[in-house]
Amino acid sequence: MSDLLERLRDRGWRLTAQRRVVAEVLNGDHVHLTADEVHERAGRLLPEISRATVYNTLGELVALGEVLEVSTDGRAKRYDPNARHRHHHLVCTNCRTIRDVPADETTDAPPSGDCFGFRISDVEITYRGLCPDCQAKA
Amino acid sequence: MSDLLERLRDRGWRLTAQRRVVAEVLNGDHVHLTADEVHERAGRLLPEISRATVYNTLGELVALGEVLEVSTDGRAKRYDPNARHRHHHLVCTNCRTIRDVPADETTDAPPSGDCFGFRISDVEITYRGLCPDCQAKA
DNA sequence: GCCAGTCTTAGAACTAGTCTAAGTATTGAG
DNA sequence: CTCAATACTTAGACTAGTTCTAAGACTGGC
Ligand SMILES: [Mn+2]
Ligand SMILES: [Mn+2]
Ligand SMILES: [Zn+2]
Ligand SMILES: [Zn+2]
Numbered sequence: 567m568s569d570l571l572e573r574l575r576d577r578g579w580r581l582t583a584q585r586r587v588v589a590e591v592l593n594g595d596h597v598h599l600t601a602d603e604v605h606e607r608a609g610r611l612l613p614e615i616s617r618a619t620v621y622n623t624l625g626e627l628v629a630l631g632e633v634l635e636v637s638t639d640g641r642a643k644r645y646d647p648n649a650r651h652r653h654h655h656l657v658c659t660n661c662r663t664i665r666d667v668p669a670d671e672t673t674d675a676p677p678s679g680d681c682f683g684f685r686i687s688d689v690e691i692t693y694r695g696l697c698p699d700c701q702a703k704a
Numbered sequence: 705m706s707d708l709l710e711r712l713r714d715r716g717w718r719l720t721a722q723r724r725v726v727a728e729v730l731n732g733d734h735v736h737l738t739a740d741e742v743h744e745r746a747g748r749l750l751p752e753i754s755r756a757t758v759y760n761t762l763g764e765l766v767a768l769g770e771v772l773e774v775s776t777d778g779r780a781k782r783y784d785p786n787a788r789h790r791h792h793h794l795v796c797t798n799c800r801t802i803r804d805v806p807a808d809e810t811t812d813a814p815p816s817g818d819c820f821g822f823r824i825s826d827v828e829i830t831y832r833g834l835c836p837d838c839q840a841k842a
Numbered sequence: 843g844c845c846a847g848t849c850t851t852a853g854a855a856c857t858a859g860t861c862t863a864a865g866t867a868t869t870g871a872g
Numbered sequence: 873c874t875c876a877a878t879a880c881t882t883a884g885a886c887t888a889g890t891t892c893t894a895a896g897a898c899t900g901g902c
Contacts, residue, residue: 580899582849601890616851621890637778640858642889654815656822665822667815676831677792677805683836684794684803690830693814698821718868718879739859754882759859778890780858 570632570647577630587611588623592633592647598655598664600642638664638692654690658697660704667693708770715768725749726761730771730785736793736802738780776802776830792828796835798842805831 570589575581591607592599599607605620624645627633634646638657644664652669674689696704708727713719729745730737737745743758762783765771772784776795782802790807812827834842 580848582898584850602888614851618852618891619850622850625891635778637775640773640775640781643778656815656820656824658822659825665820667819668817670816672813672816675810677794677829678808678810679806681805681831682794682803683839684796684831684833685839686794686831686833687797688832690832691815692828693819693822693824694826694828695822695824701821701823720867720880722881740857752882756860756883757881760881 573632574630579626583612584608584615584619585623587615588620589627592627592645595648596665597648598636598644598646600644602642604645636664654693656693656695656697658700659694660696660700663697663699665697711770712768717764721750722746722753722757723761725753726758727765730765730783733786734803735786736774736782736784738782740780742783774802792831794831794833794835796838797832798834798838801835801837803835 571581571586574585574589579585587608588604590611591604601617601621601624604624605615605617608615608620624633628635628645632647632649634649636644636646636655638644638655639662646666648666651666652674653666654669654673656665656667657663669689669691673691676686676689709719709724712723712727717723725746726742728749729742739755739759739762742762743753743755746753746758762771766773766783770785770787772787774782774784774793776782776793777800784804786804789804790812791804792807792811794803794805795801807827807829811829814824814827
């Protein structure tokens, strides 16, 4: 994620403390946090950060293509730093955990039948099921 | 959709004018209306119907498995009467039109790689691209 | 150090949806 | 047919998630 901060600076962005902590909080694998979760965690590193700045920064990162917006249900959008490797999502129907699974030619194939003349530019797959933990508890 | 009303009555449901118009409005192919759109159209048939009743009825139809909730973006959920044939969605990135494409063994295959121990029970695919109209205008 | 432009902020506003409490309609027992 | 029990509908209050606004704070270039 440190190279993310580099890239941002290269685009003429001010590297403020607020942007730094938002990027920091999004660091890692299988990270899919809501804006509120990002705000809460960023607030642990920089207590005075505002909700508006978190939304602004997330929006900017999305616009830059550095972070993806994921909405697997009708609830809060989740912010996903894994924008460099095309992937799909495994979602636990019980605890809502989300894991990344890599995309490939197989998963990204267009539908076999009639596409109604659409020019398809992206395929997004959500695999729903029970995660190992929730299987054990069931 | 008339057999839907039959099925509802069989489950001990009162066949009210409100439920009738909500079911009526959802009739058709490639229908993916928001709750507000359902309310607006239902209101043309039964002016005094309330938003709460529309939400209640839609929730009941979803619970019965007669209607699907679809959320392809972070916006309002859409209600889809095509619950009897498993299908996926083509979504226009420009005008947000949604079309149904049938699911089959190919599209519903689990991911090729590691599934992190998930027991997958459902696969949901969103194909994004430009619809024919929006291609023409571009 | 000054200033213009950029960034951050609190809070208002907005969208989508849920909840509540009171009123209305339907049903089935008598 | 009548009436109470129950199911259903309603307006509007409330909530969650998000965006907008207007004012103040910070930066970097001169
Ligand atoms: Mn992801
Ligand atoms: Mn559909
Ligand atoms: Zn789980
Ligand atoms: Zn279109």
